[in-house]
Amino acid sequence: MPSCEPWKTYARWGQDYKAPVISFRVYNRHIVVLNTAESMTNLLEKKADIYSDRPMSWMYNVICDRGKAIFNISSSDPHHKQYRKLLQTGLGIRAIRGYLPLIQRESRRLAQGLLQNPDDFVTHVQRNSAAVIMKVAFGYTIRDDDPFIQVANEASKISGWATEPGRWLVDHHPIIRFIPSWFPGAGWKRQGLAWRDRLRYLAEIPHQWIKEQMEAGTHSESFTSKLLRPDGRERCSAEEEEVIKWCAGALYAGAGDTTVAAIISFILLMALNPEVQKKAQQEIRDAFGDALWDILEQEHHSTGNMTMTQAPPIRRTEVRHEELQDNVDLSRISRLPYLNAIMKEVLRFAPVGNLALPHRVTEEDTYGDYRIPKNATVIGNVWAVMHDPNMYPDPFTFAPERFIRSQFTSEIQPDPRQWAFGFGKRACPGTHFAETTMLFAMFNILSQSTISLPKETSRPALEYTTGITSHIKPFPIVVEHRN
Numbered sequence: 001m002p003s004c005e006p007w008k009t010y011a012r013w014g015q016d017y018k019a020p021v022i023s024f025r026v027y028n029r030h031i032v033v034l035n036t037a038e039s040m041t042n043l044l045e046k047k048a049d050i051y052s053d054r055p056m057s058w059m060y061n062v063i064c065d066r067g068k069a070i071f072n073i074s075s076s077d078p079h080h081k082q083y084r085k086l087l088q089t090g091l092g093i094r095a096i097r098g099y100l101p102l103i104q105r106e107s108r109r110l111a112q113g114l115l116q117n118p119d120d121f122v123t124h125v126q127r128n129s130a131a132v133i134m135k136v137a138f139g140y141t142i143r144d145d146d147p148f149i150q151v152a153n154e155a156s157k158i159s160g161w162a163t164e165p166g167r168w169l170v171d172h173h174p175i176i177r178f179i180p181s182w183f184p185g186a187g188w189k190r191q192g193l194a195w196r197d198r199l200r201y202l203a204e205i206p207h208q209w210i211k212e213q214m215e216a217g218t219h220s221e222s223f224t225s226k227l228l229r230p231d232g233r234e235r236c237s238a239e240e241e242e243v244i245k246w247c248a249g250a251l252y253a254g255a256g257d258t259t260v261a262a263i264i265s266f267i268l269l270m271a272l273n274p275e276v277q278k279k280a281q282q283e284i285r286d287a288f289g290d291a292l293w294d295i296l297e298q299e300h301h302s303t304g305n306m307t308m309t310q311a312p313p314i315r316r317t318e319v320r321h322e323e324l325q326d327n328v329d330l331s332r333i334s335r336l337p338y339l340n341a342i343m344k345e346v347l348r349f350a351p352v353g354n355l356a357l358p359h360r361v362t363e364e365d366t367y368g369d370y371r372i373p374k375n376a377t378v379i380g381n382v383w384a385v386m387h388d389p390n391m392y393p394d395p396f397t398f399a400p401e402r403f404i405r406s407q408f409t410s411e412i413q414p415d416p417r418q419w420a421f422g423f424g425k426r427a428c429p430g431t432h433f434a435e436t437t438m439l440f441a442m443f444n445i446l447s448q449s450t451i452s453l454p455k456e457t458s459r460p461a462l463e464y465t466t467g468i469t470s471h472i473k474p475f476p477i478v479v480e481h482r483n
């Protein structure tokens, strides 16, 4: 399998064979790649009943005991429905309205961090995402070098190693999972069992923390605390608690890398597209007038010499924040048309999940002349659709105008969110949350600063990271206070 940007190779194979669907084998596994929007809709959406399972990862699901996590669990397991219901409520539009002040506060902190220390922009973006999701999931306020972040990052690293495609023979020859761990050559099994213990331990840390806070009455309300004491009951059952733990863990796992990747790509794309940036800044000024600018201006002068480790004094920030809320209806930020168009174009131009997550088909099926065997791994090539010139003319140009009706464009191009967030019964339950986090980060960054390339540097060629999530590889940028 191609190890670098495989989505581009799959798209090229599709073009070479003039086929919307390509397939190949890796050991004994049948892989089917869907390269067109039509094939994805016809199979992953319209036949979601048979296309929504996940391929089995024996190393991760069984040896590391992660089969119950929402990302891996079978869609026929009743827990999957239960998880999705809880997450859809916890991440739905109504719940998000309650998180807006938190998202706004952390986005402002991100924008200030960028101004103070632009070289570390990736760290600021990671901190922003972690701060929001830890507060939402556990009511936990993170600090710099926070131990909980290290816990989450370690779990994410182990998960990455244990699910690396093609690395573990047991994924292709599951019979060897019965080999005892002491057996010569069974180092992989000893490694998997060690990871299982570590992952269990790491998942317990935030869960035990919130329980202790609740006992002591010192917690702030969060996704976990609300579910642990449902409908005024003193506590939930042990089985319900297990479900809550898996769901809360999914929040960090789902939000951690994804929104970070999207915001990093946004920042770099703003440096390369000054006209787009200017237009968005004008839209913000037109929509919110001078009240917002006065507050930001005062804030800039009072925090001008601050470093990131010296966070703004909480009381003053809170007061300003309330002031801002009085003057700005936060939900209006999500409705700015050009900002929304930029968000869609970031998701299209540099998709976060180029191959989404793999699905498994549970029955043999046909699509046109193609036979799709039962148990095949089915991959939607999101990148191929987002760069299909028939859907998005001039696909390698960053142009948010594609999504805005005007006198120059007769037709709006398709909304890329229908592919960016996956398919059928496995479609991302964090969509609204992700969009809100992105829009608020974009709004605050553009309100406070202008991003550009360092003087006298030429425009860098774009390169992308390869992984389950992907983003544009960072290059040097300049962030200046926006006058």
Ligand code: HEM
Residues within 6 Å of the ligand: 070, 071, 072, 084, 087, 091, 250, 251, 252, 254, 255, 258, 259, 262, 352, 353, 356, 357, 358, 359, 420, 421, 422, 423, 424, 425, 426, 427, 428, 429, 430, 431, 433, 434
């Ligand atoms: C820009 C941000 C994001 C993108 C592009 C994204 C994209 C995706 C994609 C492509 C999938 C796989 C869907 C499939 O298998 O067809 C997925 C699944 C998932 N995402 Fe997201 N996601 C984002 C943010 C989030 C956030 C913020 C959360 C939670 C707070 C989240 C939670 C999840 C969960 C729990 C799943 C697994 C769903 C399942 O297997 O049933 N995601 N996401």
